[in-house]
Amino acid sequence: DAGITQSPRHKVTETGTPVTLRCHQTENHRYMYWYRQDPGHGLRLIHYSYGVKDTDKGEVSDGYSVSRSKTEDFLLTLESATSSQTSVYFCAISGGQTVLTFGAGSRLTVL
Amino acid sequence: DQQVKQNSPSLSVQEGRISILNCDYTNSMFDYFLWYKKYPAEGPTFLISISSIKDKNEDGRFTVFLNKSAKHLSLHIVPSQPGDSAVYFCAASRTRSGGGADGLTFGKGTHLIIQP
Numbered sequence: 307d308a309g310i311t312q313s314p315r316h317k318v319t320e321t322g323t324p325v326t327l328r329c330h331q332t333e334n335h336r337y338m339y340w341y342r343q344d345p346g347h348g349l350r351l352i353h354y355s356y357g358v359k360d361t362d363k364g365e366v367s368d369g370y371s372v373s374r375s376k377t378e379d380f381l382l383t384l385e386s387a388t389s390s391q392t393s394v395y396f397c398a399i400s401g402g403q404t405v406l407t408f409g410a411g412s413r414l415t416v417l
Numbered sequence: 418d419q420q421v422k423q424n425s426p427s428l429s430v431q432e433g434r435i436s437i438l439n440c441d442y443t444n445s446m447f448d449y450f451l452w453y454k455k456y457p458a459e460g461p462t463f464l465i466s467i468s469s470i471k472d473k474n475e476d477g478r479f480t481v482f483l484n485k486s487a488k489h490l491s492l493h494i495v496p497s498q499p500g501d502s503a504v505y506f507c508a509a510s511r512t513r514s515g516g517g518a519d520g521l522t523f524g525k526g527t528h529l530i531i532q533p
Contacts, residue, residue, distance in 0.1 A: 404449045404521070410458075
């Protein structure tokens, strides 16, 4: 695998609790992305980063925030999780080319 | 409004035959197209891509065709093998004038089932 690690891989939480998903890369790539995958929706972009402390919103950013304090780490935070945020979350990286390399995913269940 | 559309949620093909997966797009600013393959419980993996300046790109058993006037692309797999059973996502991007990479826009995916 390309050097992308997502943690945790599985998480079950309750509505209203905060959740943070971590994406760690060892490729020193500039660009990092968070997507969510849901049945009937494919993959949708939540947020992305084009450098340390440089982030921007994607298609479905409401209810999510991100931070990137180091090149290798990109954090996705759900401040107050809702059942609609039950999903599989994928991190992806890119060195600037169009091809994205994806992590293995983090499955989040919000009860 | 969905900018990348895969209208077939699933497709069943016999082993050894040709699999053809279709994708349509609406945004004329897209200039690069990709196909990703995804197995259950794994992340999507890049399969093949094509630039808008080309109409065909081939890599082994996989060929992608692009028809810009129809805003349509297709992925051909010949011959189909059992290991090809997976979900296939079509994706598109556009070149930003200032450079950078603001991500890919994906279709909903097509579940390809190769039958023995």
